[in-house]
Amino acid sequence: MKVSIIGATGYGGLELLRFLHNHKEVVEIGLFTSSEEGTVFSDKFPHLTNIYNQPLLKIDYDVLAKSDVVFASTPSGVSSTLFPPLVNLGPKLIDLSGDFRLKNLESYESWYKKKPAPKEVVEKSVYGLTEWNEAAIKKSELIANPGCYPTAVLLSILPLIKHQLIDPSFLVIDAKSGISGAGNKPSNTTHYSEANESFSIYKINEHQHIPEIEQAISMFTDTETTITFNTHLVPMTRGILATSYAQVTEGVTQQQLVDCLTSTxxxxxxVRVIQEASSIGTNRVKGSNYCDIYVKLDERTNRATIIGVIDNLVKGAAGQAIQNMNVQFGLPQQTGLQLVPYFI
Amino acid sequence: MKVSIIGATGYGGLELLRFLHNHKEVVEIGLFTSSEEGTVFSDKFPHLTNIYNQPLLKIDYDVLAKSDVVFASTPSGVSSTLFPPLVNLGPKLIDLSGDFRLKNLESYESWYKKKPAPKEVVEKSVYGLTEWNEAAIKKSELIANPGCYPTAVLLSILPLIKHQLIDPSFLVIDAKSGISGAGNKPSNTTHYSEANESFSIYKINEHQHIPEIEQAISMFTDTETTITFNTHLVPMTRGILATSYAQVTEGVTQQQLVDCLTSTxxxxxxVRVIQEASSIGTNRVKGSNYCDIYVKLDERTNRATIIGVIDNLVKGAAGQAIQNMNVQFGLPQQTGLQLVPYFI
Amino acid sequence: MKVSIIGATGYGGLELLRFLHNHKEVVEIGLFTSSEEGTVFSDKFPHLTNIYNQPLLKIDYDVLAKSDVVFASTPSGVSSTLFPPLVNLGPKLIDLSGDFRLKNLESYESWYKKKPAPKEVVEKSVYGLTEWNEAAIKKSELIANPGCYPTAVLLSILPLIKHQLIDPSFLVIDAKSGISGAGNKPSNTTHYSEANESFSIYKINEHQHIPEIEQAISMFTDTETTITFNTHLVPMTRGILATSYAQVTEGVTQQQLVDCLTSTxxxxxxVRVIQEASSIGTNRVKGSNYCDIYVKLDERTNRATIIGVIDNLVKGAAGQAIQNMNVQFGLPQQTGLQLVPYFI
Amino acid sequence: MKVSIIGATGYGGLELLRFLHNHKEVVEIGLFTSSEEGTVFSDKFPHLTNIYNQPLLKIDYDVLAKSDVVFASTPSGVSSTLFPPLVNLGPKLIDLSGDFRLKNLESYESWYKKKPAPKEVVEKSVYGLTEWNEAAIKKSELIANPGCYPTAVLLSILPLIKHQLIDPSFLVIDAKSGISGAGNKPSNTTHYSEANESFSIYKINEHQHIPEIEQAISMFTDTETTITFNTHLVPMTRGILATSYAQVTEGVTQQQLVDCLTSTxxxxxxVRVIQEASSIGTNRVKGSNYCDIYVKLDERTNRATIIGVIDNLVKGAAGQAIQNMNVQFGLPQQTGLQLVPYFI
Incomplete structure (x- = not known):
């Protein structure tokens, strides 16, 4: 397989390369850029010295069209114009940004404050939450790879909503992310001395992943709901842990909750269903494509605490993108993705 | 004032010393220990070289009785037996542990898994949430200094409950703490290589601060409620940020929520009412006795996000204890506590 | 005393404010800026809410001239032009940058790559290494406050060179600093995700503190030497630890080395002479004006390992600047500086 | 290949598993323990859930003898007794501890404060610095895998000593390590709140890697020298950076130094020879088996600064051990080791 990556210089792009390097079906990787043509990739990223010494290439549709698959790992609002000309030209397209995720274009415009992608292309796109959409992904030409937060949230709560074990009407989701989620562009928020040793909240009630989560709940469980969703910044590089809270349906037991996740x-x-709360932590999935999930019924309140944990750059971005590529090409999902979590 | 500290070798004790060193009314500080008698304090804690070079003293009631105030900064289950003999002997008593906080002794036993303090002593004790209980603190002989989490939570939500601006019936509190909250005893959970770069949840639905928060809501707002409360571990040393969620009373506006906090x-x-979400972060209060609070109405859901931020070792422990001491002795609350937050 | 600070928005400036807030002789603090006139200081730095709510002022020499002391905490190359017009106008001047440190203007130009300050002003300036230059500081109008690295290095090695206990001809100094030393301007080097969990070296053999250290060795010990000096970046916010290596003069014992430091x-x-290597660490001085020093003779090689530890923002910048101010005004050196190290 | 690991519960053992999981020649891995027989490995290390769900096995020589290779990743003083009975029984033996590294048994006893391994077994052992001892490793039955610090130091300085480009008579090595080097046993030194945000020095002039480095310099360059070597603790989990200093031979140029490393x-x-100082950092090798090296001549002093950077747990332990295994079995050195550095 010939793979092309647009936006290889971002963290999502670097993670694609980290996994694709050991993907046995990938024989060639082209790195494309809109602004740094000719730069030797390992000069820019010395950790890749002797691994990816090749120069960055100018975006060229003739060249891209000869790829088997093109990944876009670009900021919001870029692939909405870059990808449409490639549709139907041959390569499978996988977009890691939010540009093709929301079917409602007004919603995109309102949450992202950007112009949406063309309607017909958005309609063609398939939401790449692998475990919930495999059949559609298999036949897809263009995948809208899920956001990092939605991945952690949806994998943990969808089974319980679908089987009506929890009440979706008051769903509170409190999510926390490592700082790599903010990307590689320096800012005050990501300045070491100010981000280090501080825990903060951001985009209160305004995160663009809110409509994505609501849309996916609707899509996969036929349930319309309005969620409360907040995001916090954790002084660490990688990892997302999302804690969700909901009332449990009368009479439902802890065992039923666990069984629902397990059988799903x-x-x-x-996706690993974790049995002990003490076994949950972002370091348990760090560097890997795992999503660890956990549920606990609080009998005092009859409410459930539901946890989803991922590495935001892997299952929340590059890893799931490759997982989707594997599905598109009929390969085992794990191909190239069997790296063991770091832990320490 | 002559001050005695039992349990000076814990982090709460160290923080008491950090502030008392510059407290202009304090002329003498005795450091008492149950197990390390004779150890020169600065040998054990070299950062205190030339500041506290004195030896640790054996616990001796005759000596303690001559203090103006005795702080206990000991693990749960210690002051419940250490403090009762000192009641009525003269010194004001301030306990930083949970031993005298819960008026319901069965509740203590069930959440702490320890034998409670004597009923009559618990009845005498006054809950030291300074801003809400000043009159009682002023007259008190024994203060039960609030827990770190309850301080951050209560200061932020009590005004809104009291003025019925939020519905306390479905109150979800998602709290996050730095690792110093776990104390100074090494363990797997606090082992650097495993705690670093990981975010985790602990004591799901089982934290002993749950009954303390419920009791305080009842005490200060006459509202009985059963809360959902969870605690997470953040890879940083100091700081607590608690995010609370509740339905807002029909018709209440963002301005009313803010005004309620401000006027309280x-x-x-x-207590500082913060106007911008981007101004919230544990580094904004680090090392100081401030509690920053914030509220935001989400009009999509008519739910409020309520934030409380403290340094767990200061306003959540030693700082508030000294604030209470100041109140007991008729001093301005700020005496000795005007250290500026570190920020970086 | 009326104090003015130019460059209050940098980390040095923030630290000046942290200490001056509790300095009993300081009654007024003016915050001056070249570019953010009118900005309410606590809007920019919310951790100072209710502490420094005042607006930033435009730099105005008439106003500055009425101060008792003016601190400049600006980047290299700024105070060299800002300060000269203030000389002889009345206020004591204390510059935290390197602009007045090097007596040799060509050396300044070559190491700093900037135009030097006027010769006559540089000649007037007094090097503010408090413990070694107190008499001159007392009479000074303009203090060149030492660099962070030179402070840690010089305080630890000067006594041993002066008393000829070590051979200065092969002096290797390997220094390590927390990231706050890089200031508050975001960059790739200080971007959290890339600085976190990484230890690196920078400015190999090219750090502008090299000529400052060599000049001070000459000034205080009459010894000319060419040092090897390198600087490393530690993934933490505050702290410098400098490890110096030198051959010990034949026959000199460990006890003589320690005694030399102690008596100095x-x-x-x-300055605290530390007895146990395990008592050394940047957290032992964090947030305080202490410099901890230590020496150890290796009998196998007859070489000494000499350690100096400071908080780079305090003894390495703002703290020492206030210490110098105290000396200039005949106050006890400790005034306003008795904050206890944080440790955790 | 059937692989057995004694001491799989340490960090070295975990890293062996992380790489061996994707080593295409390894078909079976047995995990052996002296004390936790029967424990399901993934219960103890939940990050390995669904990867290594097998129980820990009791150490049994009959079973071990049927392995192709046995790794010991145990504390000092364990493999010295565990390994000798396995010699000549069939399996290749690779010891990650220091027990077989020092040929001089008195030196072992004096630096390690433990009884040495039997003389005849130590004599049989081959020092596993792969790049410098490949021929001997190929034929070896028992490999003494190098220490983490010696690996970083030796790979960077050996070529320059061997080709007499630097003077080994005054060799100062200042090394820094992440905290995982201290292993997985909780202690005050590794307690998060005290290790975090602090940089410290330890084992001044007394680190047991000193004789190992001196022995290797002698072995590979025929040069006897007494080094100065110190070790520091960096508040991060992984990584070693060693900075070495030496006088450069008269007339030798920067280019000659670089060429020497490159051609070696x-x-x-x-081993990657890095061209730019700004490209050096422990995050450039994190999680990988690379050693990055760099040299810089300071023309002012005619001294060289020589840098070696590794991931202490990979090239400094498990990775190099597998590299040696590959050599022993005639496989390409990279087999199973081609993981890309994490960087972030």
């Missing part, structure tokens, strides 16, 4: 994912290699 | 605390030097 | 500093409140 | 390692896939 028993055939899915990258 | 306008005379209170250590 | 016995009257100096902010 | 041109055929060696895991």
């Amino acid at each position: 994912y028993e055939k899915h290699p990258f | 605390y306008e005379k209170h030097p250590f | 500093y016995e009257k100096h409140p902010f | 390692y041109e055929k060696h896939p895991f």
